[in-house]
Amino acid sequence: MTNSGYTLPVFACAAAVAALHWLRQRQALTFSSVDLITPAEIADIPIEQVAGISKNSALAITRSDPGDNLDLTKNTPIWAMVTWYEGDGERVIIQGGEGIGKQLNNDGKAAIYGYAENLLTENLQRLLAPGEKIIVTIILPQGRSLAVRTSNSAFGVVEGLSLLGTTGISQPLSTPDQLTAFRDDLKEKASQFKSLVFCIGENGLDLARKLGINPQQLVKTANWLGPLLVEAHLLGVQEILLFGYHGKLMKLAGGIFHTHHHLADGRREILAAHCAIASLPCSHIHTVFYSPTAEAALKHLRHLDSTTGSNWTNQIYSSIVETIDHRAQEYIKSHSNREINTTVCGSVVFDRDRQIITSSKTGCMLMEKLC
Known part of the structure; x- marks a missing residue:
């Protein structure tokens, strides 16, 4: 039976959930539960490491598993850094760090698309108390080097990979x-x-x-x-x-x-x-x-x-x-x-x-x- 695995946004979300849990509880999760939204099911994602960076920031690391799909992101580490912030703005601000591509046709905006933004926002907002706000930075340490093996640049995404897709389930297009x-x-x-x-x-x-x-x-x-x-x-x-x-x-x-x-x-x-x-x-x-x-x-x-x-x-x-x-x-x-x-x-x-x-x-x- 084919193992479909999960898309990259799911692992980014799992790492962010683990980092936020550290900030709130000062405890390291071994698994993060992520509501995939599409489809309507829960995924339990292994977390490799969680660390406090400062009083207001924490970093968590997981690793991509797209299942049987021939995907170059297989086993690549995904980092998420979560930081408390105060001031005007959304409760959850999502930004791309090293290894996340930039959209040339969209003023260099991070290549984090609709499903990924919705997945992160929905899962993280549920864990915030009233008045709490966070900045989430997604980092793909190998993203820049992996990107040269894709056609991303042909469609205006440079310097890294994209967080895209419309579902949390990886579609194994080569199986x-x-x-x-x-x-x-x-x-x-x-x-x-x-x-x-x-x-x-x-x-x-x-x-x-x-x-x-x-x-x-x-x-x-x-x-x-x-x-x-x-x-x-x-x-x-x-x-x-x-x-x-x-x-x-x-x-x-x-x-x-x-x-x-x-x-x-x-x-x-x-x-x-x-x-x-x-x-x-x-x-x-x-x-x-x-x-x-x-x-x-x-x-x-x-x-x-x-x-x-x-x-x-x-x-x-x-x-x-x-x-x-x-x-x-x-x-x-x-x-x-x-x-x-x-x-x-x-x-x-x-x-x-x-x-x-x-x-x-x-x-x-x-x-x-x-x-």
């Missing part, structure tokens, strides 16, 4: 149980529509809705693109639009159909190969290959176009999306022995600002039908 759930969703939608849109994550789903695509035709795939492409074909889906962030979706152009970074990457190799195919000068291919992220490589190409009047970005990304279509249909054909016409695949890729970079020819056709 067979989750693939079963995705397949069930696909089966339901395939029974209603012959054209579907595959989105790897929430950014794609959100942008697709904003562009006017029917939400009922959207299928979340997480990293399971390969199995779900084959499943859709076997279910009789005639057309699939692959709609995603370029740093993820371009992996398909290299024949990588399970896109989790723990299993395979190849983005810079794919980008550099298509740069070479387009005859980009060697010095710029070198820059693209050694760019720290796909987004940085894209920025270099766009800067080159703007300063020289060239059209490298469109040439290179057009080559990539056409290859995505070709490789996707090859994958379906090679993994299915059903003698029916192969499902038509088209692709659309967007950047960190959720602006579409380009679409394949088939992707353009499908977008016109779907929007």
Whole structure:
């Protein structure tokens, strides 16, 4: 049976509860009970250490456990420092310390989102006496180093990780149980529509809705693109639009159909190969290959176009999306022995600002039908 574990905000809340308990009782908890709110259940989280920092401050440490999910935060320490304060303001003020990312598109605000804020506020307010107020600082000592292994910077979060999610239960997107759930969703939608849109994550789903695509035709795939492409074909889906962030979706152009970074990457190799195919000068291919992220490589190409009047970005990304279509249909054909016409695949890729970079020819056709 799959162990789902809990999301990062739950462990941050557990540490904060333990730190507040120390301030009030001068006792160290070995477990913190956290009301998850969503779902409506209580989680008992082990606490590794609690210490008083001063008369008015305490620090507690716990450790992330996302269950069977292939999550880079597994076993990472989470610290919470709680400090009494007096004056005007909310009863619970939540702020990000070292290792919590900053939102570039929100004046550098800490990347602590709605569910995390609500979880911390609800659980901590219940423990406060009338008139008491606290400042809670969440610290991820390894957050800055772990962040470089994510695509956070592609979506405007820098210098650390985010406290995000809409539930306290970790969704193991890379486990067979989750693939079963995705397949069930696909089966339901395939029974209603012959054209579907595959989105790897929430950014794609959100942008697709904003562009006017029917939400009922959207299928979340997480990293399971390969199995779900084959499943859709076997279910009789005639057309699939692959709609995603370029740093993820371009992996398909290299024949990588399970896109989790723990299993395979190849983005810079794919980008550099298509740069070479387009005859980009060697010095710029070198820059693209050694760019720290796909987004940085894209920025270099766009800067080159703007300063020289060239059209490298469109040439290179057009080559990539056409290859995505070709490789996707090859994958379906090679993994299915059903003698029916192969499902038509088209692709659309967007950047960190959720602006579409380009679409394949088939992707353009499908977008016109779907929007």
